[in-house]
Amino acid sequence: MNAPITAEFETLDTLTPDFERRAESRDLIIGVIGLGYVGLPLAQAFCRQNTRVIGFDVSEFKVEKLNAGKSYIKHISDDSVGGMVETGRFEATTDFDRLAEPDALLIAVPTPLNAHRDPDLDYVIKSTEAIAKRLRRGQIVILESTTYPGTSDEVMKPILEKLSGLVAGRDFGIAYSPEREDPGNPQFETSTIPKVVGADTDAEKRMAVAVYKTIVPQVVPVRDLRTAEAVKLTENIYRAVNIGLVNELKMVYEAMGIDVWEVINAAATKPFGFHAFYPGPGLGGHCIPIDPFYLSWKAREYGLPTRYIELSGEINSKMPEYVINKLAEELSTRLEKAIKGSRILLVGLAYKKNVDDMRESPSLNLLEILEERGAKVDYYDPYIPVVPFDPDHPQYEGRTSTAWDSDSLSKYDAAIVATDHDRVDYAMVLKAVPFVIDTRNATAMLQGEYGDKIIKA
Numbered sequence: 001m002n003a004p005i006t007a008e009f010e011t012l013d014t015l016t017p018d019f020e021r022r023a024e025s026r027d028l029i030i031g032v033i034g035l036g037y038v039g040l041p042l043a044q045a046f047c048r049q050n051t052r053v054i055g056f057d058v059s060e061f062k063v064e065k066l067n068a069g070k071s072y073i074k075h076i077s078d079d080s081v082g083g084m085v086e087t088g089r090f091e092a093t094t095d096f097d098r099l100a101e102p103d104a105l106l107i108a109v110p111t112p113l114n115a116h117r118d119p120d121l122d123y124v125i126k127s128t129e130a131i132a133k134r135l136r137r138g139q140i141v142i143l144e145s146t147t148y149p150g151t152s153d154e155v156m157k158p159i160l161e162k163l164s165g166l167v168a169g170r171d172f173g174i175a176y177s178p179e180r181e182d183p184g185n186p187q188f189e190t191s192t193i194p195k196v197v198g199a200d201t202d203a204e205k206r207m208a209v210a211v212y213k214t215i216v217p218q219v220v221p222v223r224d225l226r227t228a229e230a231v232k233l234t235e236n237i238y239r240a241v242n243i244g245l246v247n248e249l250k251m252v253y254e255a256m257g258i259d260v261w262e263v264i265n266a267a268a269t270k271p272f273g274f275h276a277f278y279p280g281p282g283l284g285g286h287c288i289p290i291d292p293f294y295l296s297w298k299a300r301e302y303g304l305p306t307r308y309i310e311l312s313g314e315i316n317s318k319m320p321e322y323v324i325n326k327l328a329e330e331l332s333t334r335l336e337k338a339i340k341g342s343r344i345l346l347v348g349l350a351y352k353k354n355v356d357d358m359r360e361s362p363s364l365n366l367l368e369i370l371e372e373r374g375a376k377v378d379y380y381d382p383y384i385p386v387v388p389f390d391p392d393h394p395q396y397e398g399r400t401s402t403a404w405d406s407d408s409l410s411k412y413d414a415a416i417v418a419t420d421h422d423r424v425d426y427a428m429v430l431k432a433v434p435f436v437i438d439t440r441n442a443t444a445m446l447q448g449e450y451g452d453k454i455i456k457a
């Protein structure tokens with residue numbers, strides 16, 4: 001009598017109900033690959049819901065720090081990391097052979113542009129290859145990094161199938177769920193932000209929903225992988241294009257002697273159909289200046305232009321030059337000085353208020369242009385006491401933030417407010433220097449007392 005034919009292997013269709021039950025009972029193990037400003041809050045959110053997390057990172061430094069209960073991310077405290085470790089729910093490792101252990105593998109690694117400003121998926125591909133070598137039946141791989149539509153199915157899926165010999169959708173799952181962190185925004189954190197998830201089969205979508213509904217108030221399933229990838233790009237392109245718009249309006253209204261911030265704040269009183277964006281000295285962070293070009297690169301494959309993306313990129317990257325030209329005008333008319341030989345204070349190096357992150361910060365472009373034109377420049381930033389190594393601006397590593405007192409400030413010919421940190425005493429610099437170029441409307445409350453020293457640019 002032949003043994004009854006049993007299924008050679010289980011498929012996701014049969015495995016998913018158990019996966020959902022285990023998610024519900026906090027019995028899944030979550031793997032997070034990339035323990036940065038997205039991965040670590042993600043790990044924290046799962047730990048808070050009593051789910052076990054194994055964090056994977058190539059950096060020994062980060063892994064040792066985390067396992068010692070220490071944080072390297074400003075808005076995540078040592079106590080919080082310590083709590084994750086003490087409960088035994090979190091451990092970090094550089095041992096990628098352990099990638100077979102988690103039930104779900106969430107990838108949160110950088111997706112920068114390369115020197116030709118094309119998408120650089122190197123981190124994503126390396127992480128996918130590492131997973132593929134250990135991939136086992138029943139696991140689900142979920143990319144969180146911002147990328148172009150097609151990355152999960154055209155790039156990751158073939159690697160996962162080829163190196164594992166397993167079949168996506170049958171033996172293991174692939175999903176995409178974009179991160180939506182807003183660094184420095186105390187109002188929102190991972191556990192309060194709705195999460196979009198996309199996958200190409202029902203079983204994979206159910207698995208991804210089961211993973212995330214344990215940590216967020218609302219999971220938003222969309223049709224497939226590419227739709228979810230497009231959602232995230234749309235969110236960030238919306239920001240980049242609107243910031244480009246208000247930067248263009250600033251230059252026009254400036255020429256007309258109109259204060260663009262007053263215009264936008266008044267327009268924002270319209271209770272519908274208007275979302276306020278504000279001009280700045282350019283566009284910083286490692287998302288908004290970069291992500292839109294992931295779509296324009298992919299759109300070229302379809303022979304389609306993305307003029308709004310290119311134009312807003314052009315306008316935003318020209319803003320530092322615009323600010324410096326305004327400074328040159330004021331130095332000449334007020335002090336009969338040129339930029340060359342002038343002493344300038346740059347207030348704020350971080351790419352946006354109340355964060356300590358300098359990546360792609362327009363302040364660094366301002367610094368570069370000023371020094372190229374012969375100015376002597378110091379900076380002040382309460383969040384960046386010493387400039388860390390920045391691969392794009394290695395020459396600034398080790399420079400220190402200047403003192404913030406009237407004696408120290410009185411030696412400058414002018415100051416530029418490039419980042420509008422809340423905890424800066426703008427009255428002190430307005431009192432001490434001949435004039436201030438304010439690119440963030442940070443001195444708005446001091447207009448009455450120091451209006452003649454404030455130039456908006």
Ligand code: SAJ
Nearest residue numbers: 180181182183243277278279280283284285287288351352
């Ligand atoms: N900026 C302006 N004017 C504005 C808003 C922003 O000039 O009206 C500048 C900022 O100063 C900064 C840059 O744009 O230099 C990016 O700012 P951002 O507020 O978009 O902040 P990010 O890049 O730290 O985080 C963004 C998220 N922020 C918000 O949604 C408010 C969001 O776009 C993404 O979830 C996140 O990037 C990401 O990881 O993609």
